[in-house]
Amino acid sequence: MDETEAAGIIIRAGQRMDRLGWVPATAGNISVRLPDGRIAITRSGGHKGFLTTTDVMVVDAEGRPEDPALRSSAETLLHCGAYRRFPTTGAVVHGHSIANTVLSRLSGDEILLSGYELLKAFPGLPTHEATVELPVFNNDQDIARLQRRVELRWNDMAENGTAIPPGYLIRGHGIYVWAPSMDVALARLEGLEFMLACELATAQAREGDVG
Ligand SMILES: CSCCC(=O)C(=O)COP(=O)(O)O
Numbered sequence: 215m216d217e218t219e220a221a222g223i224i225i226r227a228g229q230r231m232d233r234l235g236w237v238p239a240t241a242g243n244i245s246v247r248l249p250d251g252r253i254a255i256t257r258s259g260g261h262k263g264f265l266t267t268t269d270v271m272v273v274d275a276e277g278r279p280e281d282p283a284l285r286s287s288a289e290t291l292l293h294c295g296a297y298r299r300f301p302t303t304g305a306v307v308h309g310h311s312i313a314n315t316v317l318s319r320l321s322g323d324e325i326l327l328s329g330y331e332l333l334k335a336f337p338g339l340p341t342h343e344a345t346v347e348l349p350v351f352n353n354d355q356d357i358a359r360l361q362r363r364v365e366l367r368w369n370d371m372a373e374n375g376t377a378i379p380p381g382y383l384i385r386g387h388g389i390y391v392w393a394p395s396m397d398v399a400l401a402r403l404e405g406l407e408f409m410l411a412c413e414l415a416t417a418q419a420r421e422g423d424v425g
C-alpha cells in the first residue's frame with residue numbers, strides 16, 4: 215500500500231463515519247500504518263466526511279510530520295500509541311458519537327459489555343457469553359499525558375490477566391478503535407457503537423421505570 219492508496223482508505227472511512235453520524239463538526243481522526251512503519255493520518259481540523267487527498271499527511275512512528283509545515287491530528291500520539299503497543303495494528307479510527315459521549319460521562323473507569331451477540335466482532339470471542347472491559351479515561355488536552363495514562367492502564371490490565379480490547383473511551387470526548395485493517399477497524403467500531411447504543415437505551419429504559 216502506498217500513500218495514495220492509504221489516503222483513499224482514510225477518505226472512504228471518513229465518509230462512512232460521517233454517514234453514521236460519528237464525526238460531527240471537525241471531530242474524529244483516522245490513520246493507516248504504511249508498510250514501512252510510517253503513518254498516514256488526517257490533518258487537524260477538517261471535516262472527516264469531506265476529506266480529500268490533501269487532508270491526509272504522513273508522520274513517523276513517534277508522530278513527527280514528514281512535512282513540518284503541516285499539522286497532523288491533535289490526537290496523533292494516541293494513534294502512535296496503539297500502533298506501538300499492538301504491532302499487528304494497521305488502522306486506527308476515532309469518532310465522537312452521542313452514545314459513546316453520553317455513556318462515557320455516566321460511567322466510571324470502565325464499561326462492561328456482556329451478553330451481546332455482537333461481542334463476536336471482537337478478536338478471540340466466539341460467543342456472547344463473554345465480558346469485554348472497555349477502559350474509560352478522563353479527557354485531557356495534554357495528549358502525551360493522556361497516552362501515558364492509557365499505557366499504564368494497558369500495563370495494569372496485562373498484569374491482572376484482563377484481556378485488553380482493541381478500543382477505549384475518553385470521557386465526554388469519544389472512542390478509539392484499532393484493527394489490522396481499516397475494514398476490520400470500522401466493523402469493530404460499528405459493533406462497539408451498537409453495543410454502546412444498547413447500553414444507553416437500557417439505562418434510559420431503567421430510568422423511565424424508576425420515574
Ligand atoms: C471539534 S472536535 C475537537 C478535537 C477532537 O476531539 C477531534 O477528534 C478532532 O481533532 P483533529 O485535530 O484530529 O482534527
Ligand SMILES: [Zn+2]
Nearest residue numbers: 241242387388
Ligand atoms: Zn476527538
